Amino acid sequence: MAQVVVEDLRKTYRVAAREPGAWGAIRGLARRRWREIEALAGASFAIGSGELVGFIGPNGAGKSTTIKILSGILRPSAGACEVDGLVPWRDRIRHVARIGVVFGQRTQLWWDLPVIDGFDLLRDIYRVDPARYRRTRDELVGLMRLEPLLDQPVRQLSLGQRMRCEIAAAMLHEPRLLFLDEPTIGLDAPAKLAVRELVGTLNRERGVTVVLTTHDMQDIEALARRVIVIGKGVILADQPLDVFRAGVLAERRVVADFAGEAPRIAISGVEERARDGRSLELAFDPARIAAPALIAAIAANHPLEDIRVVHPQIEEVIARFYDLHGAGEA
């Protein structure tokens, strides 16, 4: 059964518009003009229990607005939405008690308090039974290797350490649904890997439904089996990741290293994408020429040192998709 149901969700913001310059500022005092911004223009989707969904889209596409509505912070202008049978903004207190939210750009821990004190405070805020809390907390501390951080004030933690604590903090009341908004933003490579591993574990082993928004396509590739792509306030695609990838960019790539200067390759259905000294990247359409045939054709005419067939980078797939839909940032 679907845990999250969103139907024709709309949200319009009203912002004060100011004409540029000093004269515009003065006129704005007398008569304020408002401009409507449509952040969501009718989005519909459903997410089942235990899924891990990547929610992606360019800046300003409506991702954060959707997450804020789903988490009960914002009230939509129109449309319906239910999470576990509750309307987030109407049953806010009961709803937020059952979800976990991590915003990569904010902290929900108390800056001046040691991590463990912040956890204890969350125990009381979410009214978690003390015995159950100790069990969950110890599990999370073990899973996320937080033991050495517990007595440090949050302000002293590195961003990566803090993000591990934030995710643990969001899980202390054992929510069945976790919203992660850019959880890897600003993290270094090992910290990103650690966060991805944690999120994957929570989803696989504890069955937590995860809605992940991110601009880091490696997050999506590592975690999401399904992607929902949003642009200009509407859902542009809602598919398994591999189907999405194949649909947008059917081409495959061959990266070849030659013994000498990389040659020009003139085979129909094959395009050169990049060249760097002795290395060459070619794009080909597998429907027109099969990979073995292409490799054989190259090897027959040129001294090859190495050759490999790869998928286009996910970043490229997304960028191409935004181009096709004119969904890039306005």
Added chain:
Amino acid sequence: MLRPYLAILSARFQLVLQYRAAALAGFATQCWWGGMKVLIFSAFYAGARGLAPMSFAHTVSYTWLGQAFLMFLPWYVDPEVADMVRTGAVAYERLRPVDGWAWWYARALAWTAARVVPRAALMFAMAAVFMPLVGLGRWGLRLPPDGLGAILFCAAILAAALLSASMTVILNVVAAASLTDRGANAIAAPIAIVFSGSLVPLAFFPHALTPFMRLQPFAGLMDTPFRVWNGELVGAAAVGAIALQLAWVLILAVLGRRAVEAVMGRIQVQGG
């Protein structure tokens, strides 16, 4: 039911209590101002004997109490909330499974109490113990006339704390609605200083204003408990005055809660 609120109350209280430097600096400033005001009143009483609405001893006690409980005045928006308003994090307060008003109220109460307790303790030690010991008793703080008065004073000062916190929440709402704490901060302090009796005791205002001055909510922050301390309000009159304080707490709570829900319901977080 109250668990989240008591938890944040105790956490915030302990945290703010650690700002010892702020408490000591505040105490030093308040001693200085208290001394100045006592000297001014001393000069006034020397020239205007018979015209003053309170005895010199009562006025001096009132002044020191005013310095001890100075932090009961709603000087400004709760700085935690002001920060959240500035950064936009205020919307994320909605992610907690708690009543928005009660959540801010618990925080404000802890913040107020944690600033008042150390300052008041130091001020009592200075004005009620140290000054009489060194022979400055005439300019020091005199104790309440009897035990019952002291008990009533404790009740009135607790009511003043509750009242102060309910005013702070209203300032928070104004800040959240106007997206900055500056407006609320600029307006709150001058009004509170005049109408609480912190500037001069409310009895010094023109007689025609007295009924209004006694009824308006800021009187409950200082004037009411201080008159109970001095024994000007005793028995039923003291109980009535405390009831009025509590009535204001209730009124401001109801208004504040409505305002919190209205403002937080329509708050928008742009970008991010």
